[in-house]
Amino acid sequence: MISFFRNILAIISGLLIGSAVNMGIVMISGSIIPQPEGADVTTMEGLVATIHLFEPKHFIMPFLAHALGTFSGSLIAASIVKINRLRVAFMVGIGFLVGGIIASIQIPSPFWFLALDLLVAYLPMSYLAALLINYVEKNKK
Numbered sequence: 001m002i003s004f005f006r007n008i009l010a011i012i013s014g015l016l017i018g019s020a021v022n023m024g025i026v027m028i029s030g031s032i033i034p035q036p037e038g039a040d041v042t043t044m045e046g047l048v049a050t051i052h053l054f055e056p057k058h059f060i061m062p063f064l065a066h067a068l069g070t071f072s073g074s075l076i077a078a079s080i081v082k083i084n085r086l087r088v089a090f091m092v093g094i095g096f097l098v099g100g101i102i103a104s105i106q107i108p109s110p111f112w113f114l115a116l117d118l119l120v121a122y123l124p125m126s127y128l129a130a131l132l133i134n135y136v137e138k139n140k141k
Contacts, residue, residue: 003081003082003083006080006081006082007081007084007088009080010076010077010078010080010081010088011077011088011091011092011095013076013077013080014073014074014075014076014077014078014080014088014089014091014092015073015092015095015096016073017072017073017076018069018070018071018072018073018074018076018092018096019069019073021065021068021069021072021073022065022066022068022069022070022096023065023069025061025064025065025068025069026061026062026065029061029062029065032061033057033058033060033061035058036050036053036054036055036058037053038050038053039053039054044106044107047107048106048107048108051107051108051109059109059110059113062113062117063113063116063117063121066096066100066117066121066122067120067121067122067125068125069096070092070093070096070121070122070125070126070129071125071126071128071129072129073092073096074089074090074092074093074125074126074129074130075089075129075132075133077089077091077092077129078129078130078133078134079133085130085133085134086127086130086134088130089126089127089129089130089133090123090126090127090130092126093122093123093125093126093127094122094123094126096121096122096126097118097122097123100117100118100121100122101118104117104118
């Protein structure tokens with residue numbers, strides 16, 4: 001029973017920390033890659049109306065936010081549990097994937113970005129995080 005609650009705590013912690021990482025990257029992205037002239041990213045309606053102004057470079061930071069948010073959340077979750085690390089990491093990844101699918105429905109983006117984002121930024125990042133934690137735990141001395 002303790003293992004069950006530990007898994008739930010790990011998943012919730014992973015989702016919260018991963019969301020914070022995701023949002024942090026999104027918040028600083030405009031200072032790293034400035035938004036296109038005339039783009040309004042302050043509201044969902046403004047973003048949808050001006051997404052056609054975005055160039056491929058403007059999708060780098062959202063991809064990194066999704067990938068690194070998922071990776072860090074899965075890493076935290078997998079490090080909290082003792083067994084079922086991959087399963088717990090994937091639960092966090094699935095949570096972020098659902099969010100990514102919802103965002104892809106709400107924000108019309110180029111197909112190449114949607115494919116890259118949905119296929120690479122979520123479940124593969126969870127898998128890599130679980131592998132990393134398993135590797136570190138296996139090689140602890």
